[in-house]
Amino acid sequence: MAVYARGYRPYEGSFGGRSPVMAIFGQGFRNAIRTRSFKILGVLVLIFYVIFTIQMYVMLNIEEVVSEGFSRFANRNEPFDFATYTTRYLKQALMGFYGFVATVGALISMLAGAGIVADDLRTRALPLYLVRPIRPIEYVLGKALVLPAVLAIVLLSPGLTFYLFAGLWQPDGTTNEWLGNNVDILGNVIHSYLVASFGFTGLMLFLSARTPRRGTVMAIAAAVYFGGAMMAGLGSELRGVAQQALKHVSLIVNSVSAHVMAEAETDRWRNEAQMERFREEAPSPTIGMVVAIAVLLIGAYAVYRRARSTEVSE
């Protein structure tokens, strides 16, 4: 293999390229969506999405089904119309959809995100980054954007399209009115996505910055995800401080809490007392968001510490 088969030439271009944050993010995102686990689980979500879309079409567009749905969703003593029916159906559908897809999102974050920093530690790429004109915080930001972008594909885009479909399938001329009156559904979709992406990202950043071993990261992440869900279930059965603490420890349950709460309000069989008790037992969307942000900050700090303390030579 000949050396200097081509002579060395000085670089005469500019140094005005895009931010290193975007370069690191782009590299991480491409690596994440190229993983087999993302492709397999992504197809699973896609299948689930198509089924839900077809079901939603049937529920909102086939007259016989709509009539039957009216009887299921309408309270006895309230005026009821197609717009209200759509709202209640959509809230239930979103709860069902995200009840499953949030778990898939956690799995995707676990499999695609395990190497997010760990791979750089294992291959010792981190010093190659840090001898460039970038700050540790830019490395952290670039890495922290990867999983939210990946999760936007599976957790955010389906909810947004369901909301739009529901608006488009309203009677002529009422689409904008329905969309405007149901912004809270859009808010729930975004809330759910943010809680999931903050929480999942924070956990994976934290674990991935602690060890170069992907397997260890995945094993601990699985324990946190599924152990947390079990603890949250146990917490719901308790009372007092233990209940309040434990019911918020699951990142997966927290991520669907906005949909759970919205769905609960559509249930015509639940009276105010039952609703009050439900609120006691279910995790609060607000506290769920606070927990997710806290986990994200802890994870980001762990990566920052790692980037600050990485030796360039040994």
Next chain:
Amino acid sequence: MAIVEIRGLTKAYGRRPPALRDVTLEIHEGVTGLLGPNGAGKSTLIQCVLGLLPDFQGDAKVLGLDARRDRREIRRRVGFMPEFDAYLPETTGIKAVRFLGQLTGMPYNHALRRAHEVLFHVGLGEAVYRDVREYSTGMRQRFKLAQALVHDPELLFLDEPLAGLDPKGREELLKLIRRLADRHGKHIIWSSHILPEVQKVADSITVLKEGRSEGTYRLEEFAPRDGVYSIAFDGESPDFRAALDAQDIRVLATDGGESGDAWTVALDPELGSAPIFQLAGEHGVRLRRVKPVSESLEDVFMRILGGHAPSAQSAVSEESHHFETGEDA
């Protein structure tokens, strides 16, 4: 001009003894060997001047830039080739070098073109689309050099750049690095434990010992070894060799190359080099170089570590000197 100026640099990690203690040194243009035993503080020094450890005492300037205040600019103008195996996960050579170019601020297309150029330059032209994980040890060394060169830095830090290379690969990379300095004006700081390699390519050496600077020395100032000469010549050598033996001129080492033979010979110091010229003339051998051999870098290095620095090496002269290129006879 000094490319690295350090004044009273002290760096400690927590409560441990300082890794660097009041280091004052200047590294000048050309190729400088950064030498010292393990734990001498070479890595810490590199990190300080790269701006990765800004919390040190004292002053450090690289290419005239303050190592604390101008860290980003320094890193844009400096390339670093680590000793340890380092590559980007799950990516090809071309993508990895392009990406690292982008991190230096190069636009995507420029970084891609530049990545092709430097990978070809270091001899990885046929492997640019292979996953870096599949590279051999020697190829990874070349990859690390390519990523250090991608942004066309003025100053290169090379940490054991020849580790893991076979003799031919070492020779090729030595020539390449020397050319980067001679023809393209790159300043190179070469950290290594393999002293003969440093001696082949360096203009000067900087020695660290137990966190202190033991000075910077020019190789040209090393004391000549009495009666030992490096000769290079064209022509038939068997008769010449026999004639040398007959005159009690010992051939200590031989090295053949495309441009002729090169030997290291020893004779009575009082005779000087005259017998070599005489015998060459008698046997039709055309001498291209006859040069007194200085003491080896290893000798000097061991003496410095032993506390007896060579007397002739007090300060670094400003004028540039190129160590033995084979063109000076």
